[in-house]
Amino acid sequence: MPREDEILDLARKFLREEVAPRAQDMDVDREALKSALDGLCQRNLMALKRPDAFGGPNFSDAGMRHFQEEIARYSGALAFLQTQHQGVVGMIASSENKALHEEYLPHMANGKKLVGVGFSQLRRPGPPIMRAEPVKGGYVLNGLVPWVTGWSFFPEFMIGATLPDGRAVFGLVPLRTVQGVEVSAPMQLAAMSAAMTVSVTLSDYFLAEGRVALVREVGWIQNNDQINIAQQGSFAIGCAQAGLDVLLSNAQKRKLCFAQDAYDQMSSELELLKAETESARLRVSEETVDERLKLRAWQIELAMRCAHAAVASSSGAANSMSHPAQRILREALVFTVSAQTGPIMEATLRRIAKMD
Numbered sequence: 001m002p003r004e005d006e007i008l009d010l011a012r013k014f015l016r017e018e019v020a021p022r023a024q025d026m027d028v029d030r031e032a033l034k035s036a037l038d039g040l041c042q043r044n045l046m047a048l049k050r051p052d053a054f055g056g057p058n059f060s061d062a063g064m065r066h067f068q069e070e071i072a073r074y075s076g077a078l079a080f081l082q083t084q085h086q087g088v089v090g091m092i093a094s095s096e097n098k099a100l101h102e103e104y105l106p107h108m109a110n111g112k113k114l115v116g117v118g119f120s121q122l123r124r125p126g127p128p129i130m131r132a133e134p135v136k137g138g139y140v141l142n143g144l145v146p147w148v149t150g151w152s153f154f155p156e157f158m159i160g161a162t163l164p165d166g167r168a169v170f171g172l173v174p175l176r177t178v179q180g181v182e183v184s185a186p187m188q189l190a191a192m193s194a195a196m197t198v199s200v201t202l203s204d205y206f207l208a209e210g211r212v213a214l215v216r217e218v219g220w221i222q223n224n225d226q227i228n229i230a231q232q233g234s235f236a237i238g239c240a241q242a243g244l245d246v247l248l249s250n251a252q253k254r255k256l257c258f259a260q261d262a263y264d265q266m267s268s269e270l271e272l273l274k275a276e277t278e279s280a281r282l283r284v285s286e287e288t289v290d291e292r293l294k295l296r297a298w299q300i301e302l303a304m305r306c307a308h309a310a311v312a313s314s315s316g317a318a319n320s321m322s323h324p325a326q327r328i329l330r331e332a333l334v335f336t337v338s339a340q341t342g343p344i345m346e347a348t349l350r351r352i353a354k355m356d
């Protein structure tokens with residue numbers, strides 16, 4: 001089996017040679033995005049955290065972060081689409097449902113099995129908007145999943161639904177309109193519209209026990225979010241790098257010394273941010289929550305500033321739909337809110353308002 005750095009080299013080559021030239025199309029054109037997703041599947045890059053027992057390559061956390069940063073650098077839409085599926089690989093691998101292991105895991109790296117996710121509703125305070133009632137042989141699901149990315153790419157998705165005792169059940173549901181499942185039209189979004197984000201309404205949908213991957217304790221998502229505060233920032237870091245790539249290219253093409261100076265300054269800041277993020281990852285605990293929230297806010301704010309620098313250095317052309325600077329600015333928007341929690345929102349606003 002190839003080593004982690006060989007796989008990362010393979011991914012980088014694909015991203016630079018085949019994804020970068022088509023990134024503009026991949027943001028808005030489903031077929032362009034589909035062909036890039038197929039490219040990842042053909043290279044067995046869709047299940048990087050899959051344990052060795054199921055075929056590997058069992059990437060380290062650091063390897064996974066590098067991959068996420070690189071992919072977000074070249075195409076936000078592709079980064080966002082593939083990460084939904086990569087997350088499900090881990091969920092199925094940690095399931096005790098052995099039949100699901102057999103059915104899914106061997107086929108998830110090459111995309112023979114592709115699965116989306118829909119569990120951000122578990123973060124919302126107040127009465128659950130997606131509920132699961134235990135019944136003989138499974139659960140009956142009712143309610144709304146407000147966000148599922150990957151309609152028409154992923155035939156099914158891993159839903160998260162709240163049980164009467166506050167725990168959450170995770171299971172596989174079709175991502176198409178069938179009896180008990182109603183999928184909305186794809187949302188008209190400012191960024192990554194090609195990734196086909198929909199909402200899904202379930203009405204007395206029967207989730208059979210055999211389709212259930214996990215049941216998690218009360219507060220699981222809050223706990224998970226707390227562990228992942230800074231980890232999720234890999235996409236914002238990749239997006240910041242994308243903005244800097246445009247800035248550097250403008251500095252060289254237009255022979256602007258001050259643009260080169262801005263690039264040097266912001267590039268050093270990005271390196272510092274990466275180093276601090278790396279070090280905070282080794283100290284994940286209750287005591288470091290504030291520190292990690294500040295880092296996440298910095299990741300988000302720097303992505304936006306680098307995108308803004310890409311726009312400023314591109315002049316009026318940045319406003320053209322075919323220009324990468326405005327796409328990167330819109331991608332920074334998505335990476336500002338994805339996997340957002342109340343405390344992350346607060347930390348982001350405090351940083352933007354220069355309150356810390």
Ligand SMILES: Cc1cc2nc3c(=O)[nH]c(=O)nc-3n(C[C@H](O)[C@H](O)[C@H](O)COP(=O)(O)OP(=O)(O)OC[C@H]3O[C@@H](n4cnc5c(N)ncnc54)[C@H](O)[C@@H]3O)c2cc1C
Pocket residue numbers: 084116117118119120121123124125146147148149150189197334337338339340341342345
């Ligand atoms: C383009 C796009 C695609 C997405 N695709 C997916 C996907 O495929 N799968 C998926 O699971 N998610 C997806 N998401 C969801 C994404 O992760 C959410 O944006 C994120 O979880 C924030 O939730 P929300 O936007 O619904 O905001 P909200 O529900 O408004 O919540 C934001 C945060 O604020 C907190 N909050 C809200 N109201 C209050 C209050 N009154 N008091 C205290 N705290 C409060 C919530 O707990 C939450 O943590 C997608 C989002 C976008 C923008």
